[in-house]
């Protein structure tokens with residue numbers, strides 16, 4: 001699977017949670033992330049692969065099972081890795097780019113639907129703000145949602161264990177709440 | 185990070201760079217020096233945190249002022265018998281080649297491993313898509329190339345052993361996709377000493393003085409060492425042949441990250457061409473390669489960037505199989521990083537399988553999101569002052585590597601040239617001498633200490649009058665906020681303005697641009713009209729290191 005977003009959205013935390021959960025379940029794992037310039041608010045992509053045997057940390061073109069977009073426009077970057085069976089799971093959140101007219105939710109979901117039928121646009125940012133009072137956990141929400149909907153083939157319990165391992169104590173309670181919220 | 189200190193064996197998910205640190209710790213490393221640079225930066229960050237916690241016990245670490253100094257510090261430690269790790273990104277190696285070559289001649293006392301990280305596709309580099317490999321031919325230094333974090337750890341440990349056995353420094357070359365790859369890594373038991381590290385330098389002019397005629401003898405000794413290491417490489421399991429099950433006449437030679445994509449491609453098409461996976465780039469196990477290619481009709485070289493391996497195989501084929509068709513850059517580009525689909529396509533062609541790269545077309549264009557200076561960055565005040573003080577059309581802006589290279593992006597658009605660290609002043613001096621046009625050269629504080637000072641002195645010595653703005657944000661921001669000689673909390677007592685004045689610069693002023701906009705604007709105007717060089721030190725901490 002691939003996660004796209006912008007610098008500072010916590011993509012690497014998501015990568016860690018999924019890989020720790022996959023390790024608990026005994027899968028082979030390879031991931032790839034980028035550091036450096038991407039952290040200054042530019043586009044970021046990370047790749048997570050788990051299964052019986054994984055060789056490459058990069059997803060070959062057209063071979064992604066799941067593309068998770070923490071920012072809706074950035075989700076389009078996943079198209080290179082998509083095929084008609086790929087699931088797109090997208091936070092409806094749009095972070096505008098200075099001096100550019102942002103794309104709309106509909107433009108994004110309509111064009112993705114031409115590639116795959118499985119496009120889920122989720123107002124994760126709004127849900128988290130309304131129910132938890134903060135939107136920083138939108139990534140955890142999407143991830144948990146995908147686990148409960150069986151889009152990510154990992155047990156909820158393993159993901160919960162991974163959360164406890166990866167998230168620092170002071171943010172843990174909030175993240176567990178987010179996880180529970182996604183169950184509903 | 186605590187995971188890296190776990191004394192007990194186990195399995196942990198580690199980043200390539202973390203695995204390198206673990207490998208060094210398991211080997212009992214005693215001295216580590218580095219200058220930050222992505223994709224090698226985490227190595228320094230990890231050792232910085234480790235040694236700060238342990239107050240220097242069992243291990244010495246430093247961020248040096250630049251890579252050449254880091255290399256030389258490591259040389260001194262090795263000559264004093266300590267087990268030494270030196271780490272840098274590819275461009276850093278350019279800065280220290282001058283020290284490296286005689287170091288390889290002299291050889292080590294304490295075993296020494298040098299980590300050099302390349303960045304194919306320039307994910308986090310400007311300047312050039314540099315490939316470190318040919319340094320092996322230039323310096324006769326062994327190079328090992330791991331494919332994944334497990335190998336990062338194992339190769340570091342083996343690197344120390346080879347260095348110890350042959351008394352030679354070893355380079356371990358990683359690339360972004362190796363250094364920033366994660367996987368579960370098997371940790372071995374680790375002993376950590378709590379003693380303060382003390383080495384001893386024993387005088388030995390035969391080893392440490394590289395004057396002729398002795399230096400030519402040293403070269404001879406080095407070449408003899410390389411012959412011995414070559415036979416080690418021939419026997420080493422790092423260079424392994426994975427036999428095919430079928431009667432294939434096609435084989436693959438590969439290394440590093442490309443090996444993983446090769447395995448993936450073979451699994452995808454369910455073909456089992458024999459594979460020679462090279463852990464050594466230098467010295468190559470030539471006999472093993474010759475044996476591998478002997479019965480083949482074709483060999484595919486799956487190699488990222490320039491065809492150095494391909495050329496070597498072509499040379500060896502002349503001796504062992506002159507009909508062999510060597511396929512490399514014909515099928516796989518030499519620009520940009522290797523990708524699994526490139527190998528899919530090459531393997532499909534050779535095995536007669538069907539593969540067409542899937543092409544999804546989007547009706548809308550993906551908006552480009554360029555990185556930007558953070559909101560609240562002190563550099564914004566520098567930019568606004570410059571824009572108010574001058575007409576940007578009439579001034580040339582010299583840029584450099586650091587957060588301030590983002591001055592080149594819209595809406596700022598204040599960057600007319602950009603090359604390497606320390607170059608904005610030197611190039612600016614040349615432009616001034618050649619044209620007399622108005623010019624402002626920007627340089628970061630860490631870059632100023634890294635390689636700016638000689639260029640500044642040159643403007644005084646050879647009399648040119650650029651305006652230099654030193655961006656003193658009290659940290660090495662771009663690479664993750666590493667300390668430097670005047671960073672936040674530093675106790676060196678160094679003041680950049682004192683250095684600038686000591687270099688002979690008369691027009692020098694330190695200004696906080698965030699609180700003194702007017703003074704900043706007036707000084708820029710005033711300094712630009714001077715006949716000799718002038719320097720403004722724009723002093724305000726990066727928001728990530730500012731004391732709250």
Ligand SMILES: Cc1ncc(C[n+]2csc(CCOP(=O)(O)OP(=O)(O)O)c2C)c(N)n1
Pocket residue numbers: 219220221222251273275276279585586587588605627628629630631632655657659660661662663
């Ligand atoms: C020779 C070399 N070493 C390391 C790097 C990696 N690098 C890029 S920017 C940078 C830091 C620049 O720090 P500074 O000059 O203080 O600017 P800031 O990022 O703080 O604005 C480094 C170390 C490089 N490009 N070249």
Ligand code: SF4
Pocket residue numbers: 040556557558560561562563587657661662726727728
């Ligand atoms: S990291 Fe610091 S110096 Fe770099 S853009 Fe952000 S605030 Fe500015």
